[in-house]
Amino acid sequence: MAKKSIYKTEKGKQLIQNNYSELLSDWVQPCKQQFIKTQLGDTFVLESGKVDAPAIILLHGSGSNSAMWMADAKILSEFYHVFAVDIVGECGKSAETRLPFKNNSYSDWLLEVINHLNISSTAIISNSLGGWIGLDFAIKFPERMNKLVLIATAGITNIRLKTVFWIIITSLSGQKGFDKLNQIVYGELEIDQQSLTFANLVRQHYVPRTDALPRFSNEQLQQIKCPVLFIGGENDCFYVSEKTAKRLEQNIENAKTLVLKNSGHVVVNQINTIIPFLKN
Template identity: 30%
Template sequence: MTPIFRTRDAERLALARYRDLLDEWPVPHSHCMVPSGIGETFVLSCGPSDRPPLVLLHGAQANAASWLADAATWARHFRVHILDMPGQPGLSAPSRLVPTSHAALCWLDDVMDGLGVVNASFAGISLGGWMALSYAVSRPGRVAQLVLISPAGIGRQRAFLLKAWPCLMLGQWGLRRIRRMVIGPVAGTLSPFHAKLASLMEYIGLHARIQPIVLPRFSDAALGSLAMPVMAVLGGKDVLLDSAHTRVRLERCVPHACIHWRPEAFHFITREAETIQAFLLAPDARGMP
């Protein structure tokens, strides 16, 4: 099994900082380890237990911490469950989860069953968007609403690593440059907590091993099968995915989808919590402009 981090010391420090950050998060929350066929999954939960469930799936080289800013908003109206994907730099089992395998669907089944959730709204970013979309196509009865942020699997995937390969030869300076190309500049002044969060995500980006993933695109028929309300947030400066192509395919195959096009946004799109919440709370999300 290929280690997730480049060194054991980096892994210990990253996970210690991750745990400390969760302890400092001011939103009341709980966490548990849910068993599955590929090992235990760490789940961070917040929000009233009697509210509709919302499952969040992070992207590659990330963990549940990447959702904390948004989850603080959504926890007022939903029972939010944030999953650490196995094989990613979080607290779940280190077993590599192959997104395209049947085991990935079974893993989400196991987690949903372990949480006692029959069906839920899903939100996913990048790789997490692919996972959420795959689950919605394969298990439509378990997905009430679907939110996709820079999702893989719809538009063409760009050959970014080939372009960025010279930067990989330049150590941490090169990795920081790649990170800026993917997530863009940090806008505004961060609070002390959010500065720690950004620092943790940067540390993980510098010390976790890059796992090149080529995810297949969903067919027109698969996309057309999505009957639940769907929302997508796409960035015009995404260097990993052809977001314009994603937009065209969604408009053609999922005409009821609510698409938010952000021409100046990069792959990692922030400050969309209120927009997404409005979609999730709409009586009929299909009617949103």
């Protein structure tokens, strides 16, 4: 586990954390904010919704935090007991500890969190890196999972090399490169000012992970028994959604997939597809 900070400077860390705190002031109310102590790092969790309803865990993507679920959480909280979890080692409020992708580290961490929350079985809605963690958890602890939603998930196909190229260009080209990368990541989606401000802060002050996420084997995917819903954009700059959908359908018996036209890696406004899947 890396011990050095995931931020370039302490001032940069505070700028990102302050921005995040401001965003959370708009989270659905009532909301409980808590830190859970785990052997792999303190974990920040936002809890909202109906306490006697089925549990849902929300897992964000890399270089992000639970603020990405703001709009979805407001709707989900009408029907479910919602827990948005900041992944350790990312730019939320959880510990800066970066876990290895091997040796069950993320699954063990998530299991500790779920046990602390007294959740016996849960659905997971996940994005990108969060999708990789959700898949890994469904493989390792199938008895604790009842549904899995994967949005633009990692772990099924290899990352596109052209995106790696543009990430390198961005690091060398300042604002111009950043604008170009945003165009690639968001596609035709209009970027709101809050998202743009946060993305700019992350670019300036956050140190992203550079190690590749392992790809799950067919044998591993075939161990997943819960129903799975995949939603991806046809123009996803990181992963080929059509290939992701095909592998999931071929290896998971209860997999349903949806590839969205004119959509990139950032997928929004799909809650009306997700809720019927959760309720079915």
